[in-house]
Amino acid sequence: MIELDGIDVSYGNIQVIWDLDMAVSEDDGVVSLVGPNGAGKSTLLRVMSGLHPVDAGTVTVWDEDVATLTPSDIVRRGFVHVSEERNLFGQMTVRENLEMGAYTKREELDEMMEEVFEVFPILEERSDQLARSMSGGQQQMLAIGRGLMAKPRILALDEPSEGLAPQITDRVFEKIEGISEEITVLLVEQHVNRALKMADRAYLLENGRIVREDTGQGLLESEHVKDAYL
């Protein structure tokens, strides 16, 4: 469970998150975090991953203060964040990229890779291909697959549909729905409609504040969301 309690976050002297509360547990299914560009969604994921400090409030990762943990401690505890940039190693093969995601011993690594190949058969077919030569959709699947290699209990995906054609986006979302049957997915999206339809719970973030928190369906039906996002 990741808990944000009354957090303020800034870059230099510019505050971007204000007194924000949020919680995601490993029993949540899909939690969507939606909101416009610049609202602070990616910043929140960086805070949860131990990559950016808070100015006030507390962040706990399975009951431990984030400030006492390194980013890799956080991954080991079960929170894995696939960033917007994907950060693949373009000169390395698909298989090598997947190996980089693993935090475990060799034999377990092979097992995890088999599981990832079951979710994304394309990655097995292309396992010896260089990551940079894959299509955008395939690279996104590789980034998610690499996240799965770390055996997350909560997998956070930052704008997985970004830059993908609609048809490819559909395929990626189907995969995410499948993954969410096994582990909690924290889905950050500007595709508000899609992300809310999939969500068990959802937060709407605007200008660094949570302005609504509800079930995915509840948010979809709210006048504010309908007017501003749909």
Ligand SMILES: Nc1ncnc2c1ncn2[C@@H]1O[C@H](COP(=O)(O)OP(=O)(O)O)[C@@H](O)[C@H]1O
């Ligand atoms: N590295 C950074 N340095 C300075 N400001 C940043 C940085 N990253 C993000 N910001 C600012 O923080 C705010 C929130 O950004 P971000 O978390 O990326 O929003 P979102 O992911 O919702 O689009 C924006 O005003 C953005 O300009």
Ligand SMILES: [Mg+2]
């Ligand atoms: Mg972002």
